[in-house]
Amino acid sequence: MAKTMYEKIWDAHFVHQEPGQAPLMYVDRHLMHEVTSPQAFEGLKIADRPIRNPHSILATLDHCVPTKLKDRINLPDPIGAKQVQTMMDNCQHHGLTLYDMKSKNNGIIHVVVPEHGFVHPGMTTVCGDSHTATHGAFGALAFGIGTSEVEHVMATQCLPQSKSKTMLVQVDGKLSKFSTAKDIALAIIGEIGTAGGNGYVIEYAGEAIEALSMQGRMTLCNMAIESGARAGLVAPDQKTYDFLEGKEFAPKGEQWEQALAYWKSLPSDDGAAFDHVVKLRAEDIAPQVTWGTSPEQVVPVDQSVPFPSDFSIEGKRIACESALGYMGLESGTKMTDIAVDFVFLGSCTNSRIEDFRAAAEIAKGTKVPANVTAIAVPGSYLVKEQAEQEGLDKIFTDAGWEWREPGCSMCLAMNGDQLKPGERCASTSNRNFEGRQGKGGRTHLVSPAMAAATAAAGHFVDIRTLEQA
Numbered sequence: 001m002a003k004t005m006y007e008k009i010w011d012a013h014f015v016h017q018e019p020g021q022a023p024l025m026y027v028d029r030h031l032m033h034e035v036t037s038p039q040a041f042e043g044l045k046i047a048d049r050p051i052r053n054p055h056s057i058l059a060t061l062d063h064c065v066p067t068k069l070k071d072r073i074n075l076p077d078p079i080g081a082k083q084v085q086t087m088m089d090n091c092q093h094h095g096l097t098l099y100d101m102k103s104k105n106n107g108i109i110h111v112v113v114p115e116h117g118f119v120h121p122g123m124t125t126v127c128g129d130s131h132t133a134t135h136g137a138f139g140a141l142a143f144g145i146g147t148s149e150v151e152h153v154m155a156t157q158c159l160p161q162s163k164s165k166t167m168l169v170q171v172d173g174k175l176s177k178f179s180t181a182k183d184i185a186l187a188i189i190g191e192i193g194t195a196g197g198n199g200y201v202i203e204y205a206g207e208a209i210e211a212l213s214m215q216g217r218m219t220l221c222n223m224a225i226e227s228g229a230r231a232g233l234v235a236p237d238q239k240t241y242d243f244l245e246g247k248e249f250a251p252k253g254e255q256w257e258q259a260l261a262y263w264k265s266l267p268s269d270d271g272a273a274f275d276h277v278v279k280l281r282a283e284d285i286a287p288q289v290t291w292g293t294s295p296e297q298v299v300p301v302d303q304s305v306p307f308p309s310d311f312s313i314e315g316k317r318i319a320c321e322s323a324l325g326y327m328g329l330e331s332g333t334k335m336t337d338i339a340v341d342f343v344f345l346g347s348c349t350n351s352r353i354e355d356f357r358a359a360a361e362i363a364k365g366t367k368v369p370a371n372v373t374a375i376a377v378p379g380s381y382l383v384k385e386q387a388e389q390e391g392l393d394k395i396f397t398d399a400g401w402e403w404r405e406p407g408c409s410m411c412l413a414m415n416g417d418q419l420k421p422g423e424r425c426a427s428t429s430n431r432n433f434e435g436r437q438g439k440g441g442r443t444h445l446v447s448p449a450m451a452a453a454t455a456a457a458g459h460f461v462d463i464r465t466l467e468q469a
């Protein structure tokens with residue numbers, strides 16, 4: 001019978017099912033950061049259990065890590081400092097690979113892991129972090145788990161998992177040069193809503209997805225979780241293999257050939273049935289900006305803040321009213337008339353080298369207005385190094401941006417980088433919930449190029465109009 005990629009990975013990792021209980025799935029890779037692991041290590045200690053496969057684990061420090069160099073030596077926040085120290089102690093005790101703040105490999109877990117080729121097509125991958133979906137870009141089944149599950153996986157290398165339904169999101173046609181993977185991700189969420197993916201694993205396919213670079217596919221899969229899906233997947237292809245070949249944790253020699261043969265068997269079979277299919281045309285996807293407090297509250301940049309009456313479903317109408325109040329916005333305001341106080345270029349959605357290249361292209365020769373703060377935060381030290389070699393840091397600092405050390409930074413207010421109440425931010429991250437970037441902070445999600453144009457103008461800009469100028 002024709003199978004989807006998800007079904008193939010599922011079948012290959014099925015271990016056992018007790019009657020009346022969820023199936024047990026084998027876990028290949030376990031990613032870790034300092035926020036969701038301490039209680040799991042504590043649980044192991046109390047039960048006096050070892051870690052079953054320390055080699056399946058790769059850990060980093062990212063969420064609590066300050067991005068100002070001077071603060072990285074003595075962390076100003078005692079809670080963050082304790083989480084960081086606990087992670088270092090736990091990894092040392094169990095002999096785990098940890099990219100700590102002194103490591104040249106340090107950075108955000110979902111940026112660092114692909115840099116070293118740690119996750120391969122067909123692998124099951126978990127992490128106590130919802131944006132684990134990022135690694136679906138490699139055709140791996142990757143998803144976030146809770147802290148008690150982190151402990152369970154460390155002890156057993158298995159996870160009780162119910163089987164998901166399958167959704168195909170097919171994006172046909174060609175994207176305009178102004179739109180990016182981020183715009184595709186936001187447009188999909190705008191279309192299906194933040195609950196649209198509930199109970200599903202999404203496979204992204206179609207000409208526009210095939211045309212994305214590996215980094216673009218990571219951005220897209222990163223946001224699968226924001227549409228409510230368990231995970232996002234893109235079929236592996238030559239781009240995937242080229243990306244992985246030669247990386248530290250990629251198979252070598254004969255094992256590479258064997259792996260390649262397996263990877264090539266993974267894409268969904270012709271005629272495989274999906275439980276739900278959504279189709280979009282890439283040509284229709286304009287640069288997107290969120291106006292509300294949920295990623296689904298999004299419009300193309302040339303449109304206006306909606307009216308509650310635009311929504312026929314009552315829940316969405318109420319959500320619109322509440323979001324407008326929190327965001328301090330009036331219906332009918334053109335998105336391009338909304339001024340910002342802050343611009344954040346970073347997060348595991350958009351802090352890879354291609355993101356900095358795209359933003360720098362627009363930032364070049366511009367000046368951030370005096371009343372705007374713009375920070376560029378590479379996702380890892382390797383991204384930072386590469387960007388500096390290309391002179392991108394200079395482009396940003398010449399334009400009045402701050403150039404920071406890697407970490408989650410202003411994606412979430414956990415490390416000193418945050419908005420003040422009422423401040424408005426154009427952000428390349430993935431969540432615009434109330435208080436996400438600081439209590440009372442107002443977040444608008446955009447692509448890196450849109451963020452750079454916003455930083456230069458002090459308000460949102462339709463980047464499609466820039467070239468004609």
Ligand SMILES: CC(C)[C@H](C(=O)O)[C@@H](O)C(=O)O
Pocket residue numbers: 035036063128129130131144412
């Ligand atoms: C801290 C962590 C549990 C959280 C997540 O799961 O996503 C964080 O990374 C986030 O983006 O909100």
Ligand code: SF4
Pocket residue numbers: 062063108110129131347348349407408411412429430
């Ligand atoms: S960058 Fe943001 S979304 Fe990604 S792991 Fe860090 S906090 Fe979560």
